[in-house]
Amino acid sequence: xxxxxxxxxxxxxxxxxxxxxxxxxxxxxxxxxxxxxxxxxxxxxxxxxxxxxxxxxxxxxxxxxxxxxxxxxxxxxxxxxxxxxxxxxxxxxxxxxxxxxxxxxxxxxxxxxxxxxxxxxxxxxxxxxxxxxxxxxxxxxxxxxxxxxxxxxxxxxxxxxxxx
Amino acid sequence: xxxxxxxxxxxxxxxxxxxxxxxxxxxxxxxxxxxxxxxxxxxxxxxxxxxxxxxxxxxxxxxxxxxxxxxxxxxxxxxxxxxxxxxxxxxxxxxxxxxxxxxxxxxxxxxxxxxxxxxxxxxxxxxxxxxxxxxxxxxxxxxxxxxxxxxxxxxxxxxxxxxxxxxxxxxxxxxxxxxxxxxxxxxxxxxxxxxxxxxxxxxxxxxxxxxxxxxxxxxxxxxxxxxxxxxxxxxxxxxxxxxxxxxxxxxxxxxxxxxxxxxxxxxxxxxxxxxxxxxxxxxxxxxxxxxxxxxxx
Amino acid sequence: xxxxxxxxxxxxxxxxxxxxxxxxxxxxxxxxxxxxxxxxxxxxxxxxxxxxxxxxxxxxxxxxxxxxxxxxxxxxxxxxxxxxxxxxxxxxxxxxxxxxxxxxxxxxxxx
Numbered sequence: 001x002x003x004x005x006x007x008x009x010x011x012x013x014x015x016x017x018x019x020x021x022x023x024x025x026x027x028x029x030x031x032x033x034x035x036x037x038x039x040x041x042x043x044x045x046x047x048x049x050x051x052x053x054x055x056x057x058x059x060x061x062x063x064x065x066x067x068x069x070x071x072x073x074x075x076x077x078x079x080x081x082x083x084x085x086x087x088x089x090x091x092x093x094x095x096x097x098x099x100x101x102x103x104x105x106x107x108x109x110x111x112x113x114x115x116x117x118x119x120x121x122x123x124x125x126x127x128x129x130x131x132x133x134x135x136x137x138x139x140x141x142x143x144x145x146x147x148x149x150x151x152x153x154x155x156x157x158x159x160x161x162x163x164x
Numbered sequence: 165x166x167x168x169x170x171x172x173x174x175x176x177x178x179x180x181x182x183x184x185x186x187x188x189x190x191x192x193x194x195x196x197x198x199x200x201x202x203x204x205x206x207x208x209x210x211x212x213x214x215x216x217x218x219x220x221x222x223x224x225x226x227x228x229x230x231x232x233x234x235x236x237x238x239x240x241x242x243x244x245x246x247x248x249x250x251x252x253x254x255x256x257x258x259x260x261x262x263x264x265x266x267x268x269x270x271x272x273x274x275x276x277x278x279x280x281x282x283x284x285x286x287x288x289x290x291x292x293x294x295x296x297x298x299x300x301x302x303x304x305x306x307x308x309x310x311x312x313x314x315x316x317x318x319x320x321x322x323x324x325x326x327x328x329x330x331x332x333x334x335x336x337x338x339x340x341x342x343x344x345x346x347x348x349x350x351x352x353x354x355x356x357x358x359x360x361x362x363x364x365x366x367x368x369x370x371x372x373x374x375x376x377x378x379x380x381x382x383x384x385x386x387x388x389x390x391x392x393x394x395x396x397x398x399x400x401x402x403x404x405x406x407x408x409x410x411x412x413x414x415x416x417x418x419x420x421x422x423x424x425x426x427x428x429x430x431x432x433x434x435x436x437x438x439x440x441x442x443x444x445x446x447x448x449x450x451x452x453x454x455x456x457x458x459x460x461x
Numbered sequence: 462x463x464x465x466x467x468x469x470x471x472x473x474x475x476x477x478x479x480x481x482x483x484x485x486x487x488x489x490x491x492x493x494x495x496x497x498x499x500x501x502x503x504x505x506x507x508x509x510x511x512x513x514x515x516x517x518x519x520x521x522x523x524x525x526x527x528x529x530x531x532x533x534x535x536x537x538x539x540x541x542x543x544x545x546x547x548x549x550x551x552x553x554x555x556x557x558x559x560x561x562x563x564x565x566x567x568x569x570x571x572x
Contacts (some may be wrong), residue, residue, distance in 0.1 A: 107531060115525055116523060124541070127538060
């Protein structure tokens with residue numbers, strides 16, 4: 001999935017580009033629906049600010065970051081998410097931080113993990129998130145050189161069966 | 165008593181070995197917690213969810229239960245009679261709901277805890293389904309983890325289990341459905357992202373026999389592949405931690421919520437109706453290993 | 462019954478050899494209130510109360526710092542990989558938005 005998104009995009013134009021890429025992805029892999037990728041403008045604004053605040057400014061290249069999460073979350077209150085960044089963790093080339101954002105949450109920022117090279121052996125982090133409704137999940141990794149890598153994953157959230 | 169206990173401990177050690185769990189010395193609670201690998205009820209959930217079940221949010225809550233068990237209540241605690249680690253209660257919870265001679269009907273562990281508190285210790289009864297009661301109930305049940313559920317089904321209990329079965333099979337509420345319609349007829353089917361459990365004891369045990377009875381369809385293949393038959397028991401892994409509720413809850417809450425969902429009359433916690441129902445559910449999951457507190461979405 | 466704030470569980474593999482990279486899993490007990498929920502009965506907003514910073518130290522060196530938002534689920538879980546060069550103490554410290562700080566340590570042994 002990442003190989004269709006390895007085109008660098010500016011964050012300002014990120015969503016329209018991602019929308020198009022989403023269509024490509026849907027055609028290529030059939031994993032992501034184009035509608036699922038479209039983000040309402042209010043969210044776009046919030047998300048952009050949030051990403052810039054926590055991950056720094058720069059263009060996000062959607063590659064090398066994999067998100068492991070259920071396709072349909074059993075319950076939006078506790079959704080397990082694992083982010084793997086395919087990148088070395090050596091002293092002069094490493095992942096400095098990994099941020100996780102939920103596009104459609106009222107507050108998109110979920111978590112950021114700042115890693116130390118050598119100590120954190122792999123750029124793999126996992127947590128459990130609250131996801132309010134079906135949304136894109138976005139993981140963005142920042143290298144020590146300030147390069148931003150990203151991964152995108154759609155998660156469907158339903159309400160618990162029977163409402164009970 | 166000593167040998168029985170060490171037997172349970174051994175099983176606990178074996179169960180936890182795979183999880184490579186390290187506890188600090190202060191919390192060296194030689195008590196076996198929930199083991200996701202022994203829970204056939206998880207088979208249909210995602211890999212991610214099953215991964216979560218290996219380290220559920222309820223991990224560590226048994227220690228809270230133990231603290232309450234040892235909590236000073238006017239100079240005594242549960243531990244005064246039952247031992248600091250509850251060692252004298254190991255195996256006791258496998259028989260609950262249990263017939264009570266004095267009451268002339270079955271009782272739950274919650275009833276037993278309340279009667280201990282009020283009759284022997286001069287304390288007030290615990291409020292139903294509040295934190296303290298749920299934690300203590302969970303702890304007392306977990307003391308028997310790894311032992312088979314063995315609720316009495318003959319003698320004086322026969323009548324009450326029959327009543328429970330009647331309640332299970334009887335159409336109720338605005339939706340006009342019985343427990344059996346969802347949990348037997350439609351068991352294993354999805355209800356949004358969750359799925360309908362079957363409270364019987366087929367679980368992993370009689371897998372081939374159960375699957376053989378199913379018509380050849382994807383569901384059958386799926387169950388075989390997952391290594392689980394449909395029945396996932398009930399009383400054996402309750403109380404559970406449900407992510408939706410965000411806390412531990414007993415079977416009583418589940419039964420009340422089910423009744424509410426089918427728009428039926430909701431009875432009181434611990435009422436005869438629910439005790440009989442729980443006794444029946446327990447009787448059909450007899451033989452399954454206790455695995456408390458379970459974990460569900 | 463208290464919600465058990467301040468408690469945590471840390472899981473690390475049992476047999477570690479020096480130089481191994483192992484997965485550390487931790488579970489912290491915390492309500493993680495977003496501040497966006499309302500009390501259904503009183504209709505009043507439940508104030509935000511969540512962990513905003515988690516620091517992991519191993520052998521007195523910071524390994525990982527996590528900044529969290531309120532979107533992290535109740536009773537938060539996180540895991541990461543740790544390079545173990547030798548035995549030592551693993552310490553997890555967490556601070557919530559009310560300024561409360563808690564910590565939990567565990568001994569990492571090496572074969």
